[in-house]
Amino acid sequence: MDIDKLGRQIVESCRTRGWAGIETGISRPVPEVVGGQIRLWYLLYRSQIRPPYQMLYEPTAAVAVDYATGQILEHRELPTSTPPKVLGRYPHAAAAAVPSDRWQAVWDELFSLYPDVIAAFAGQPVARQREKIARFAELWELTVPPFMTGFYRMLNPAFFEWLERPR
Amino acid sequence: MASNLENSDVREIPEQNPTEQIDRSALDARLKHAKPLEVGAPDQMLDTPLRRQGAQPDCLLRSAQMAEERQTGRNPGLDAYKQPAIERGIYDPNGGVTDVNRFVDIINERPDVQAELTEADGPEDIKEALDGGQSVIVCVDAYDLYKGLGNFEPAHGGHAIVVTGADQASDGSWQFAINDPNAEAPNIPVDGSRFLQAWNGMHRLMITVEKV
Numbered sequence: 001m002d003i004d005k006l007g008r009q010i011v012e013s014c015r016t017r018g019w020a021g022i023e024t025g026i027s028r029p030v031p032e033v034v035g036g037q038i039r040l041w042y043l044l045y046r047s048q049i050r051p052p053y054q055m056l057y058e059p060t061a062a063v064a065v066d067y068a069t070g071q072i073l074e075h076r077e078l079p080t081s082t083p084p085k086v087l088g089r090y091p092h093a094a095a096a097a098v099p100s101d102r103w104q105a106v107w108d109e110l111f112s113l114y115p116d117v118i119a120a121f122a123g124q125p126v127a128r129q130r131e132k133i134a135r136f137a138e139l140w141e142l143t144v145p146p147f148m149t150g151f152y153r154m155l156n157p158a159f160f161e162w163l164e165r166p167r
Numbered sequence: 168m169a170s171n172l173e174n175s176d177v178r179e180i181p182e183q184n185p186t187e188q189i190d191r192s193a194l195d196a197r198l199k200h201a202k203p204l205e206v207g208a209p210d211q212m213l214d215t216p217l218r219r220q221g222a223q224p225d226c227l228l229r230s231a232q233m234a235e236e237r238q239t240g241r242n243p244g245l246d247a248y249k250q251p252a253i254e255r256g257i258y259d260p261n262g263g264v265t266d267v268n269r270f271v272d273i274i275n276e277r278p279d280v281q282a283e284l285t286e287a288d289g290p291e292d293i294k295e296a297l298d299g300g301q302s303v304i305v306c307v308d309a310y311d312l313y314k315g316l317g318n319f320e321p322a323h324g325g326h327a328i329v330v331t332g333a334d335q336a337s338d339g340s341w342q343f344a345i346n347d348p349n350a351e352a353p354n355i356p357v358d359g360s361r362f363l364q365a366w367n368g369m370h371r372l373m374i375t376v377e378k379v
Contacts, residue, residue, distance in 0.1 A: 008308075008323050008368065015325070021262025022306060023224040025322030046224055046262050047324050049309045050349050052317035055222075060261040083223065083260040091318040103318040143320070 003114040010042055010065055019075055020044055030155040031118045038067035038122050041155035058084035059151050092145040110139040121162055130167045137163050209332030209342050211297035217346045217353035224263030227327035229348035231274050234302035234329060234376035239279050248273060271374060281379045287371040290341050294333040301377040303330040308368030325369055
């Protein structure tokens, strides 16, 4: 499963359904396991790129997707200001410290770790599990701006408790 | 010390200025016969005024405003597009226009302009429209357009921009110039591979606007 590609498909599907405007973007997902079904939760929010910065606005909705099929299961509007407030500027300090020519590789690695991390979170055995989860947590911390942390935790606090558990 | 330097400088100055040895008439003739792509950036619509969007999600509205102004010479103002979009329920303050098809209907209701929405086959369609005097609005994936120019988050939000120039070099590569409503300056040159990836990400949506 290509997690980045899935995100692109989901935001496009949200635009088609009228849940998102042209400028609305999508977050990286947070997994949840419900009755054996793996769901991926996404935030919908607007960002505005003005190189070298990107302004991130309040998330306006959350969308749950069936990991097995890629189908949208649920759409929840989130309480936001009208119009949504700017939450902050990307990159935050930790992300800004990464050399630009390595930045895409950081995201590629984060997305590539998702399938194994999702499997491990769902209780399936994964090779080099401890190492992969630790690296995923490290990259997550690096790429999430502090002002977005609460929004991601809200999607599924249990995932972050699991991610931060000592191993 | 100063005297020595002075003497040294004098010795390095050639007796004749090298530029005087260039055959000026031959250079002029070469420039006159050069194709535009060999002498500079693509430039069909560089006189398109830049209208900036500020903090609102108004990229498509501003792009339509720019296109109409370029075609008619009159600035319609933002409200000419925003108000009808709000009234028809196709403007979301969270993310901008939610229905591009119906937004093109609004452009078509403006006086003296005609707009058409297509999923283009490729960059040749942009160049052909610009060569024909039409203004071209395209929708792109903002992250794909600007990745590499900063450490951005791949949120894949869409973005509407006006293409002010498009040309293909002899090696097949493309170059574009754009008016981005988020940018401070008009006619930003954009490398073709980056532009095309960003445009493909939004199904090569293209709105042509022409004066009627």
